[in-house]
Amino acid sequence: MDFISEGVQKAFQLFFSFDKEVFEIVLLSLRVSLSAILLASLLGVPLGFLMAIRDYWGKKFTITLVNTLLALPTVVVGLIIYSLISRRGPLGTFGLLHTPSAMIIGQFVLVTPIIIALTHSAVQGIDRRVRNTALTLGATEAQSAWAILKEARYAVLAAIITGFGRAIAEVGAAMMLGGNIKGSTRVMTTAISLETSKGEFGFALALGFILLLLALGINILLHYFQSRSV
Numbered sequence: 001m002d003f004i005s006e007g008v009q010k011a012f013q014l015f016f017s018f019d020k021e022v023f024e025i026v027l028l029s030l031r032v033s034l035s036a037i038l039l040a041s042l043l044g045v046p047l048g049f050l051m052a053i054r055d056y057w058g059k060k061f062t063i064t065l066v067n068t069l070l071a072l073p074t075v076v077v078g079l080i081i082y083s084l085i086s087r088r089g090p091l092g093t094f095g096l097l098h099t100p101s102a103m104i105i106g107q108f109v110l111v112t113p114i115i116i117a118l119t120h121s122a123v124q125g126i127d128r129r130v131r132n133t134a135l136t137l138g139a140t141e142a143q144s145a146w147a148i149l150k151e152a153r154y155a156v157l158a159a160i161i162t163g164f165g166r167a168i169a170e171v172g173a174a175m176m177l178g179g180n181i182k183g184s185t186r187v188m189t190t191a192i193s194l195e196t197s198k199g200e201f202g203f204a205l206a207l208g209f210i211l212l213l214l215a216l217g218i219n220i221l222l223h224y225f226q227s228r229s230v
Contacts, residue, residue, distance in 0.1 A: 001017070010202025011209060022206055029187040032100050033168040036107035044112045048119025048151065048159075063120070069113035074172030077109050082176050098179035106173035111163035116188050118159030122152040158225040165218040169211070 014022050034053045051062060083089050085096040085105075096102045126148050149156065171189035178185030180194055195204035 008202075008205060011205035014202060014206040015209060021208070022203070022210075023185070025186055025188055025207060028100065028167060028185075029189075032103045032174075032187060033107060033164060035103045035165045036167050037111060037160060039104070039108050040112040040115050040163055044115030044163075045119050045156060045160075047121050048116040051116070051120045052123035053145070053148065057097065066113050066117050066120070070117055072110065074106075074170050075176065076108060077106055078176030079171035080105050081109065081173070085177075089172070094200050097177065098181060098185060100178070100185055102177035103174050103185060106177045107167040107170060110170060110173065114163045114166055115159050118162060119152075119156050122155030122159060123148060125155070126151045136138055154225045158222050159220045160212050161218055161225065165215065165222075168214060168218075 051059070051066075081102065082097070085094065085102055086093045087097070096105070169189060171193060174185075174187055175190050175193065176179075178187070178190065180186050180190040186194075188211050190205050190210070192204045194199075195207070
């Protein structure tokens with residue numbers, strides 16, 4: 001138990017002394033995950049909305065596919081993207097492998113199905129009379145769509161927050177695509193894995209505490225938006 005207490009003590013020392021390396025890792029983690037969630041939201045929210053309000057051929061299959069992708073293992077995502085952006089892959093000429101951009105792509109692929117599925121569920125739960133009433137009052141399709149999104153805004157925000165939580169806690173794809181390079185692609189989850197294997201429990205615990213605090217903040221926000229949508 002001594003190594004645990006020593007690790008906790010060192011973790012607090014690193015955290016409260018504003019250790020440069022710790023905060024560089026935290027800032028990169030936030031930059032990568034926020035970029036991924038922004039791109040995923042720009043694609044996922046409109047797609048989830050359209051899946052909910054439109055009837056089209058293959059709709060049930062599309063919903064089933066999106067729900068299946070929710071359980072997609074992170075290492076599988078990492079492997080697929082790795083094969084595409086590695087030097088021998090079709091996108092190898094762009095030099096994306098072992099860069100923050102590759103990690104953003106991996107997280108984007110992981111969280112987009114989450115945002116699509118939860119947005120679809122949120123919009124589907126809105127009374128259809130909202131859209132019909134808006135159209136009856138002379139609203140355009142865009143205006144009626146905006147009226148529906150306003151009704152579902154808290155649930156949609158909850159979907160985005162959930163996606164961010166998945167992105168920032170992801171380790172498999174980040175390790176494969178980023179390479180865990182110090183000062184370049186090392187994020188909290190990959191750093192925790194590396195430092196633990198090296199026996200640097202203090203450093204790993206410091207990052208673990210920060211990750212837990214972020215997870216707590218995300219869950220508080222999620223609970224808040226869910227309570228507002230009820």
